[in-house]
Amino acid sequence: MRVALFATCLADAMFPQAAQATVTLLERLGHDVVFPDAQTCCGQMHINTGYRRQARNLVRHHTDVFEPYDAIVAPSGSCVGSVRHQHAVIARGVGDERLADRAAQLATRTWELSEFLIDVLGVEDVGAYFPHRVTYHPTCHSLRMLRVGDKPLRLLRAVRGIDLVELPAADQCCGFGGTFALKNAGTSAAMLADKMGHVLATDAEVVTAGDASCLMHIGGGLSRLESAVRPLHLAEVLAATDGSRP
Amino acid sequence: MTTFLGMPHAPRGVGQLRGDEPFPAAADKALADRQLRRNLGHATATIRDKRARAVAEVADWEQLRLAGEAIKAATMARLGEHLIELEAAVTARGGHVHWARDAVEANRIVTDLVRATGATEVVKVKSMATQEIGLNEALESAGITAVETDLAELIVQLGHDKPSHILVPAIHRNRTEIRDIFLRHMPGVDPDLTDDPRRLAMAARAHLRAKFLTARVAISGANFAVAETGTVTVVESEGNGRMCLTLPDTLITVMGIEKVVPAWTDLEVFLQLLPRSSTGERMNPYTSTWTGVTPGDGPQEFHLVLLDNGRTAVLADEAGRSALHCIRCSACLNVCPVYERTGGHAYGSVYPGPIGAILSPQLTGIEDNASLPYASSLCGACYDVCPVRIDIPSILVHLRGEHVDARAQRALPSPEALAMAAAAWTMAGPRRFRLGERLLRLGRLLARGGRIRRLPPPLSAWTAARDLPEPPAQTFRQWWRTRPGDGRR
Amino acid sequence: MNARDEILSRIRTATGPSPVIRPVPRDYAVAGAHAPGAPELLDLLAERLRDYRATVHRCTPGDLDATLAEVTRGWRVAVPDSSAITVPGAVADRPALSHADLDGVDAVLTGCAAACADTGTIALDGGADQGRRALTLVPDRHVCVIHADQVVQTVPELLRRLDPRRPLTFISGPSATSDIELDRVEGVHGPRTLIAVVVGPAGTTGNNVHREQG
Ligand code: SF4
Numbered sequence: 001m002r003v004a005l006f007a008t009c010l011a012d013a014m015f016p017q018a019a020q021a022t023v024t025l026l027e028r029l030g031h032d033v034v035f036p037d038a039q040t041c042c043g044q045m046h047i048n049t050g051y052r053r054q055a056r057n058l059v060r061h062h063t064d065v066f067e068p069y070d071a072i073v074a075p076s077g078s079c080v081g082s083v084r085h086q087h088a089v090i091a092r093g094v095g096d097e098r099l100a101d102r103a104a105q106l107a108t109r110t111w112e113l114s115e116f117l118i119d120v121l122g123v124e125d126v127g128a129y130f131p132h133r134v135t136y137h138p139t140c141h142s143l144r145m146l147r148v149g150d151k152p153l154r155l156l157r158a159v160r161g162i163d164l165v166e167l168p169a170a171d172q173c174c175g176f177g178g179t180f181a182l183k184n185a186g187t188s189a190a191m192l193a194d195k196m197g198h199v200l201a202t203d204a205e206v207v208t209a210g211d212a213s214c215l216m217h218i219g220g221g222l223s224r225l226e227s228a229v230r231p232l233h234l235a236e237v238l239a240a241t242d243g244s245r246p
Numbered sequence: 247m248t249t250f251l252g253m254p255h256a257p258r259g260v261g262q263l264r265g266d267e268p269f270p271a272a273a274d275k276a277l278a279d280r281q282l283r284r285n286l287g288h289a290t291a292t293i294r295d296k297r298a299r300a301v302a303e304v305a306d307w308e309q310l311r312l313a314g315e316a317i318k319a320a321t322m323a324r325l326g327e328h329l330i331e332l333e334a335a336v337t338a339r340g341g342h343v344h345w346a347r348d349a350v351e352a353n354r355i356v357t358d359l360v361r362a363t364g365a366t367e368v369v370k371v372k373s374m375a376t377q378e379i380g381l382n383e384a385l386e387s388a389g390i391t392a393v394e395t396d397l398a399e400l401i402v403q404l405g406h407d408k409p410s411h412i413l414v415p416a417i418h419r420n421r422t423e424i425r426d427i428f429l430r431h432m433p434g435v436d437p438d439l440t441d442d443p444r445r446l447a448m449a450a451r452a453h454l455r456a457k458f459l460t461a462r463v464a465i466s467g468a469n470f471a472v473a474e475t476g477t478v479t480v481v482e483s484e485g486n487g488r489m490c491l492t493l494p495d496t497l498i499t500v501m502g503i504e505k506v507v508p509a510w511t512d513l514e515v516f517l518q519l520l521p522r523s524s525t526g527e528r529m530n531p532y533t534s535t536w537t538g539v540t541p542g543d544g545p546q547e548f549h550l551v552l553l554d555n556g557r558t559a560v561l562a563d564e565a566g567r568s569a570l571h572c573i574r575c576s577a578c579l580n581v582c583p584v585y586e587r588t589g590g591h592a593y594g595s596v597y598p599g600p601i602g603a604i605l606s607p608q609l610t611g612i613e614d615n616a617s618l619p620y621a622s623s624l625c626g627a628c629y630d631v632c633p634v635r636i637d638i639p640s641i642l643v644h645l646r647g648e649h650v651d652a653r654a655q656r657a658l659p660s661p662e663a664l665a666m667a668a669a670a671w672t673m674a675g676p677r678r679f680r681l682g683e684r685l686l687r688l689g690r691l692l693a694r695g696g697r698i699r700r701l702p703p704p705l706s707a708w709t710a711a712r713d714l715p716e717p718p719a720q721t722f723r724q725w726w727r728t729r730p731g732d733g734r735r
Numbered sequence: 736m737n738a739r740d741e742i743l744s745r746i747r748t749a750t751g752p753s754p755v756i757r758p759v760p761r762d763y764a765v766a767g768a769h770a771p772g773a774p775e776l777l778d779l780l781a782e783r784l785r786d787y788r789a790t791v792h793r794c795t796p797g798d799l800d801a802t803l804a805e806v807t808r809g810w811r812v813a814v815p816d817s818s819a820i821t822v823p824g825a826v827a828d829r830p831a832l833s834h835a836d837l838d839g840v841d842a843v844l845t846g847c848a849a850a851c852a853d854t855g856t857i858a859l860d861g862g863a864d865q866g867r868r869a870l871t872l873v874p875d876r877h878v879c880v881i882h883a884d885q886v887v888q889t890v891p892e893l894l895r896r897l898d899p900r901r902p903l904t905f906i907s908g909p910s911a912t913s914d915i916e917l918d919r920v921e922g923v924h925g926p927r928t929l930i931a932v933v934v935g936p937a938g939t940t941g942n943n944v945h946r947e948q949g
Pocket of ligand 1: 523574576579628632633635636
């Protein structure tokens, strides 16, 4: 299958390993990955911070770029959540019905990585080997916007050598929330502290998740604590085959 | 912007819908209070588990939620007709209906009604509407003492405190603090009172018993009012509600206009949704319903005050109006990670938590509660538990948009607006985006040992508690171009 | 414009001239799995009442008088003024007892209008064997007789049996509060003790022919 990679602006600029791992993984499974070079950002930050007018331009650009493709995959629950649940609303809100319809159409062909693997490709065992102790944080938008449920966990359980430990209070938000982390930094940090406490309680070497943004938050907190726990995108765990330390 | 002509918001200077400071500042104070954090953490965890168990028992929970949502939406669509029907039914059964455009008018109506009875003391059932309009303060300035009879409300009143939760206004207090409040402020209390919750409840019973048996006037809110029959409903646990609704000669009920439901059969939905979402019980201990006046049984004088106070302004905003569907169960507060850490006082309004963050700004107008729509990480836990499926995260985002638009019309662009405009410009096309990425790589100069530990404002808010990784030497799209044959795809 | 007209006109402006009204999906369960009065429902009702700290007795119609006499032995009992359910020596609410009188009795004895097994709820509607609301509120104990044919399974079934024009009280256990650290404490302002007597035909009371405490 030909798959268009929607890398997301954050992974492109800051966490290229997550997008590279998505490519490695899909190609290993025998699919043809293309990267529409004109892509930039889905506009989620603008939407969620209230900048609807600018967001509309980003929605239009995103739709223009990805419309030609049949399957669009992103290593991010929240960016796919924005495409699926916000793009049409934003377009309609500014009276652009045509864009709203196009965005709604595109949303039906846009998938978060774990959804794509399980629902579209029908694979659970992606042939990964990762002999490390791992805990999984289900990010809020994967969990409650996309309802990916236990799909990421099913993929992780099938990884050879993995020691998967349950994260206590896993469904609690890490406190990122985009500009929330800046506007309500104190509350965000309090949420992060609890999330890190739970991560550390698992004794895991690696904390993984389907969103680079939440991992940037949790990882940034762990780094500040001088913790050895490594944040690693779900795609990176699933792409691993050589057993090297993360 | 949705300030519609002739659709006034709740007036300033009366009632409790606005805080003294923006949410982040108020939240920081609460976050520093370790006792408060412990009390809230314990209480919200307890109630979350109870709710989850009570809901899991019900096989048709989702169907009930869908029905509840649809009943509320249909009611709002014909709100005027339902209110007229309610008024006729209550009047036909010997009740009196009053209409109040805002808090000031409602307070005046109630004060006049109490004055007419000659009473100088009234007993009150916990009611969000009367807290919203500041009725107790209005009565006090008219020389009338309002005695709160709900246990948590009594704790708040005796402690000269403010409510911090919809269902359990004293949720921020633990048993020891409650005992100390009783010892200090409850006349005639047993000086050997312990902090055993049973002993504390018995102290409240003893304190209020004489008041119930002699009260001449009671004031209540309403959970629901059935338009077709004129039946008003109060859902409670302690029996203080029954006492107030049954024993006095005069009952005055203050009810937001959105509390009307069309038909008696609609209650079969809400009386399943509310208790399980609220206290996590299959059914709350007591629900009372009454229709006008019943000769020989209960108050022989009944007044129903229908309150607007900004509700029609909420109704006018199609994207935000479902905030009026709220049945005040408080489930969204209990699951909210922000509420759990800051408590209710930080929201500045009697409506705290996720519902408060969407309702208060709409009732007052966004400019009076501008920080509230941002008091959420948009994690979505509130929407999942809401028994009437109010999409709180989407309304939060909508209100942020309203706020940004309103500000853009009135003021010079804020630093944030400039940054957002710059980011949007950068992201509008791939060439600009690549340029932005190159600029971002300058961040590598700030990094030490693979991470960035300090940034200038506003990003210093991030680095106060978190590092940032060093921007990578190569972006994804640069890497992609290094792949054989991939450069031009 | 007066307040009423002004609010109504605001509402009209807010909702627009022809608001969309979508139909209400009512595919939730209305009837339960068991017919009213089924033995399973009596068991469920007893279990749910006990779960919220009510005391439950089970008996047959033939045993009712003896059961009530036993339950209320030594108590001063108030009853509605024309109730068929009574015990020897009971004080009738005729003329209406004062609040102080009601506060002074040991218990009130009534019937009920209906009961719901799913939630352990008893409904009173002011009928002849229940009396006015103050009667079942002020005394510290409420003894309530529930006949098998009054027991339905679901909340919708319960509400559909009741006339909303009568003053209704739905009771699920003794009064309680969760206001202190969200811990449930039973017994506050309403009756601190709720004693339910569930009357079923012989056979339905099973091993419970003899009184049991919950
Ligand atoms: S918004 Fe929903 S969950 Fe929150 S209090 Fe209202 S009804 Fe309950």
